[in-house]
Amino acid sequence: MDLLSYSLVDLIPFSRETYFRLFERYNVGVWPAPIIGLAIGLTALFTARRVEGKVLRAPFLLTAACWVWIGWVFQIHWHAPLSWPGTYFGIGFVLQGALMGVVLGWRPLAGAPEGTHRDPGPALWILVFALALQPLLGLVSGRPWYGLEVFGSAPDPTALATLGLLLMIRHPLRWLLSIIPLAWCLISGATLWVLSVPTWPIMPLAAALYLGVAVWPRVLGRGELE
Template sequence: MTAWWDYSLADFLLFSPRVYYRLFENMNTTWGLVVASALLAGVIAFYLALRHGLRGNRIIPVLLALVWAWSGYGFLWQYYLPINWAVSYLLPGFVLQVVLFVIFAVRPLPLCFGWRGDFSSYVGLALVAFALIVYPFIGLIEGRGLIQAELFGSAADPTVLGTLGFVLLSRGTWRWVLLPVPLAWCVISAGTLWVMDQKVAVVMLVALWMTVFCGWLDFRNGVTRRRLETAEID
């Protein structure tokens, strides 16, 4: 009996880098306004997180729910699925993430987003800034045009990276439930990019490792357990 475990990672690389990056070009040109709006939503969420405001704690999860919903529908469903049947197994993860963000937006004690000045905050800040500002330009290093830029809110990788940053910038006992889907995506995406010989695969693995490390630091320092109310003063 030959079975699934006989396959290697390379066996499941179904497409070439050329086809993969054309997905972003087609998405950016076809859905330009929506793509720009999703990026703007990320910028607003970042601004609200740094403002440390009570309203932001409600709005940020809503914005993140919207960009995950759009990335799941717009990128995964519309563009990625036709060239990668495995995406059908990943889509439920995006749906789950949207539901979780909605729950966090409406629960009585919301997550508290803000700068704490600790190491996790630095990493969270760096991840969000990297996802919003730097990641779209990474393709230039590989010789791809900006038209193929992967933008936060639409392309999955920068959306996931930014989300990891937002979670690290937040406080709340249950914030860790927001991590499994993005972390799993980091592993899957890193594997895909690695098999395609794309050096950016390292970025996904570094983000994963940093997030787990910061999570451990926060747990050890009791960041998660601190009373949320103390940080909700505008």
């Protein structure tokens, strides 16, 4: 298969209505997974705090499990029958979950240095947006409440929340754990742009915000890009 022969439109062979309907069918089909995912997200939000300079591992391990779920269940079993790249997206999501579990699950996590631009405002803003505001933006696009995308069961809010969590820690492999969430922000933005969804800039802008917050301390000479 020559991927270079495909245009972006070829990779998205469905309409906006079909895409929205996918999430409606998925949410109903896996119920109550969306509620469980949202509960996991709220747990991650309220446990992603410092304890004597460390960040608890629980929110990262819970989020890792959500990546595996979305990759295997949503991407491979629901999205892939609609669009063949879904299989590759699913592999990427499962890989992200495995990486987070292995890299972040075996030792305490150091929090971002006090007094830097990484601590803690932007991270919390991204988390709150992903958990509470982003799902509600679906209503702007005319989607019913049972078709909204929520953390833990849908890719977009889960990827955004992951970036927020990663901003809270210092880790030599943080850049590695950022690659797939950042890539998904661009893929999602491109998909929504092709489908003429008015909220398409949100994911690319969130990726740009993450990169700006992560890189800015190094530009100022106040910290290392970790």
